[in-house]
Amino acid sequence: MKRLIQTIRNIYKIEDLRKRIAYTLGIILIYRFGSYVTLPGIDPNQLASLQDQTEGGLLGLLNMFSGGAFSNASIFALGIMPYISASIVVQLLGMAIPYFQKLQKEGESGRKKINQITRYLTVLITGFQAPAYIANLISQLPAQAISPFDPAVTNPGTFFWVSSVVILVSGTLFVMWLGERITDKGIGNGISLIIMIGIIARLPFALFGELVSRMEQQGGGLVIFVVELVVLIAVILVSILLVQGTRKIPVQYAKRIVGNKQYGGVRQYIPLKVNAAGVMPIIFAQAIMFLPLTLAGFAQSESLSGFAATFTNVNGFWYNFVFAVLIIVFTYFYTAITINPNQMAEDMKKNNGFIPGVKPGKKTAEFIDQIMSRITLPGSIFLAFVAIMPAIVGQMGVTSQFANFFGGTSLLILVGVVLDTLQQIESHLLMRHYDGLTKSGRIKGRSSMNM
Numbered sequence: 187m188k189r190l191i192q193t194i195r196n197i198y199k200i201e202d203l204r205k206r207i208a209y210t211l212g213i214i215l216i217y218r219f220g221s222y223v224t225l226p227g228i229d230p231n232q233l234a235s236l237q238d239q240t241e242g243g244l245l246g247l248l249n250m251f252s253g254g255a256f257s258n259a260s261i262f263a264l265g266i267m268p269y270i271s272a273s274i275v276v277q278l279l280g281m282a283i284p285y286f287q288k289l290q291k292e293g294e295s296g297r298k299k300i301n302q303i304t305r306y307l308t309v310l311i312t313g314f315q316a317p318a319y320i321a322n323l324i325s326q327l328p329a330q331a332i333s334p335f336d337p338a339v340t341n342p343g344t345f346f347w348v349s350s351v352v353i354l355v356s357g358t359l360f361v362m363w364l365g366e367r368i369t370d371k372g373i374g375n376g377i378s379l380i381i382m383i384g385i386i387a388r389l390p391f392a393l394f395g396e397l398v399s400r401m402e403q404q405g406g407g408l409v410i411f412v413v414e415l416v417v418l419i420a421v422i423l424v425s426i427l428l429v430q431g432t433r434k435i436p437v438q439y440a441k442r443i444v445g446n447k448q449y450g451g452v453r454q455y456i457p458l459k460v461n462a463a464g465v466m467p468i469i470f471a472q473a474i475m476f477l478p479l480t481l482a483g484f485a486q487s488e489s490l491s492g493f494a495a496t497f498t499n500v501n502g503f504w505y506n507f508v509f510a511v512l513i514i515v516f517t518y519f520y521t522a523i524t525i526n527p528n529q530m531a532e533d534m535k536k537n538n539g540f541i542p543g544v545k546p547g548k549k550t551a552e553f554i555d556q557i558m559s560r561i562t563l564p565g566s567i568f569l570a571f572v573a574i575m576p577a578i579v580g581q582m583g584v585t586s587q588f589a590n591f592f593g594g595t596s597l598l599i600l601v602g603v604v605l606d607t608l609q610q611i612e613s614h615l616l617m618r619h620y621d622g623l624t625k626s627g628r629i630k631g632r633s634s635m636n637m
Contacts, residue, residue: 196615203614210372213364214383220262221255225353227346228259246586253384259323261357264315266380269362271473272307276300309355316354374607382603385596396588421592425601432457437539460565462525465602467516468573475509501577510570517566527554
């Protein structure tokens with residue numbers, strides 16, 4: 187406790203860090219306030235059916251990522267997920283289309299063009315999802331929605347549709363802008379923080395709902411709830427190990443003398459992450475798994491059949507199987523664009539470094555690539571297993587809302603974003619010669635994985 191208080195004092199002493207944290211909290215408050223601002227023309231008191239619809243399943247996940255904005259019929263109802271989907275598409279195009287490959291190699295100017303294309307694509311995706319959301323919203327409203335005495339929608343005509351689509355698109359773009367402002371002037375990755383805040387906002391409701399559910403059971407309900415909390419803590423610790431796990435490669439630097447000074451002659455280690463892709467594969471995979479729901483127009487699972495029913499059932503075998511496969515594929519994909527063995531080998535060669543027993547240059551690049559492939563496979567499989575944990579514990583009687591925190595996208599995002607943010611805070615402290623957040627070692631967040 188004494189160390190925590192001293193750390194807080196040190197953070198307050200650093201003016202730049204203090205301003206960044208305050209700025210980030212201010213942006214988060216704006217986002218949370220907007221999630222409760224209902225679309226014009228809708229009575230917020232008559233959204234019980236929509237809220238019941240988002241208690242579980244795929245809509246429950248979507249509602250959790252938006253921090254409850256989806257079930258509130260908020261101006262931020264679609265959240266940041268359209269932007270994530272657009273980012274996935276653009277990165278996939280970067281592997282297949284030469285124009286995007288060229289942009290990726292143009293440095294800062296290319297990055298700006300890619301960001302601009304991503305924004306345009308976000309508008310397109312949101313413009314497609316917004317009518318589906320509104321159609322589902324109207325279908326979920328009570329029967330008195332058509333009554334002139336107590337309408338749930340004041341006038342569900344053309345103007346309502348057009349204005350709601352414009353507002354939803356603008357809301358998503360505004361949330362995206364808020365995330366970019368956090369990244370530029372705040373602390374942490376803005377987009378990831380916004381997703382994390384939405385998840386955390388649902389945790390108290392999920393925890394209370396699970397407690398009530400267990401207390402209503404006869405015989406040992408409270409004990410089962412305590413066991414669930416212990417298991418949850420264990421899963422969190424395992425997730426931290428998954429995020430921070432490394433495999434170190436020894437690098438020997440040759441001795442060289444420049445003037446009267448000696449350089450090299452030492453051995454160092456290159457830490458290769460077991461999960462170099464961070465939480466991005468699971469975010470990408472989850473965004474793709476939302477597509478069937480969008481195509482189905484956010485319809486209720488009971489009214490769906492065939493393909494749509496199969497891939498909107500988050501507890502079903504095929505949904506979780508495809509979800510796990512996508513995570514494994516995206517882990518390799520994101521690792522490939524994050525880690526460049528050729529560049530690493532070239533940098534070592536320039537600095538007179540080499541891996542003992544491996545020839546410099548091409549052989550070194552092949553060796554690093556081989557090691558990355560070996561450690562990525564178990565890392566991706568374990569990541570996929572953690573991702574489908576909610577479906578597993580759901581079969582054991584855990585409520586759907588609370589089950590989402592036993593693994594899956596929610597838990598890994600929470601762990602990854604918290605570690606990343608703490609790492610950035612620690613970097614500011616160490617740069618000003620203050621003690622870090624931990625007694626020994628350094629926090630390894632996702633920024634160390636080039637997320």
